[in-house]
Every structure is written in structure tokens, then in C-alpha cells.
Amino acid sequence: MGDLAPTSDWPGVHVTRRARGLPASxxxxxxxxxxxxxxxxDNVRDxxxxxxxxxNTCPHR
Ligand SMILES: [Zn+2]
Structure with missing residues (x-):
């Protein structure tokens, strides 16, 4: 899983991993x-x- 943090689409989803071997949040x-x-x-993927x-379903898009 790569860096999924958006740069031009904030608000958005933000995924971080503090160090190799630690679970992502x-x-x-x-x-x-x-x-x-x-x-x-697994939870972050979900x-x-x-x-x-x-x-796709947001009323404010
Ligand atoms: Zn929404």
C-alpha cells in the first residue's frame, strides 16, 4: 500500500504509517x-x- 494522502483534494482521506513494521492508521x-x-x-484498507x-453517495459533492 502506497502513499494515499491526497495533495489537492482536502478534505479527503489521509493514511499515515509512522515507521516500517508499524500498522498504518x-x-x-x-x-x-x-x-x-x-x-x-486491514481496517485502513476498509x-x-x-x-x-x-x-459516490455524499449529499455535498
Ligand atoms: Zn460527505
Whole structure:
């Protein structure tokens, strides 16, 4: 999993990994106020999928 942090699309999803071997953590913030957080590679992957899904259904896009 690479660097998924957007540079020109904030609010958006933000994924960070403090160091190799540590689990990733991520969060997203939407213009409509919806937010989400996750810890751990699998959970962050789900979080990113959730964010992509939300962008398709968000009432404030
Ligand atoms: Zn939204």
C-alpha cells in the first residue's frame, strides 16, 4: 500500500504509517462533516473503500 494522502483534494482521506513494521492508521474528513478513523492495515484498507463509497453517495459533492 502506497502513499494515499491526497495533495489537492482536502478534505479527503489521509493514511499515515509512522515507521516500517508499524500498522498504518488513517482518517478521512468530508465536506459534509462525515469523518472516519481506522488503525491497522486491514481496517485502513476498509476505511479507504468506505471513503470512496461515501464520495459516490455524499449529499455535498
Ligand atoms: Zn460527505
Amino acid at each position: 488513517g482518517s478521512y474528513t468530508c465536506r459534509c462533516g462525515t469523518t472516519g478513523r481506522a488503525q491497522g492495515d 476505511l479507504v473503500a468506505e471513503w470512496i463509497d461515501h464520495r
